[in-house]
Amino acid sequence: MPKRDAVFPANRHALYDVHQYSAAIRSGDLLFVSGQVGSREDGSPEPVFEAQVRRAFANLRAVLTAAGCSLDDVIDVTTFHTDPQAQLDAVLAVRAAEIGEPPYPNWTAVGVTWLAGFDFEIKVIARIPSRDESTDYRAR
Template identity: 70%
Template sequence: MSKRDAVFPPDRHALYEAHGYSPAIRSGEFLFVSGQVGSRPDGSAEPDFAAQVRRAFANLEAVLAAGGCSFDDIVDVMTFHTDPENQLPAVMEAKNRVFPQSPYPSWTAIGVTWLAGFDFEIKVVARIPAS
């Protein structure tokens, strides 16, 4: 079995250590990014939902960069929402900023009842660009 090639951003937040997971795993030409939430450096949630979504995207961007990727390299997105119907406008605003035009990545949105104190999470798979 091959060893996991873990990827961490320079300013890793407290949740990685507290819950024992890697922000991303590099495997072949793909980067598998763990669900990113709107956590502050100490692991606490942004209280305002729109700010939490923006911070989740910023945390995702930092992990992608650490793995040699950008939003343009994302091929698959999965998001988790505690109140999808009411949260959609804030999520779409952030989504449209990072994916302003087609072709868009594939996207699956899932309504959930619990996200460990958060209200939004985004998980992606990106293709690592050839160097």
């Protein structure tokens, strides 16, 4: 079995080392991104919820970029929320700004009781575009 093809962003935060996981794993033309939280570089949570969600998306974009992808390449999203009812409006506002226009990726939101000190986490699966295809493969 081949070794895992791990992907890390250029300025990776401390949580990858503290919790011993890869930011993402490349498998063929798919990228499986670990849950990204709104952590600062030292691994501590962003204290304001909406800012934490924005930082989680920024951390996600950094991982996607390191693999040669963008949010346009995301096909499946799972988000985790510690208080979905109270947090939904803020998450939807950030999501609308980050994800953009249709067609949207699949999305599953899950309410949880614990996220290691965080209140929001986002994990995705993305298709890694080949070097010779156009940037918008969905138009085909």
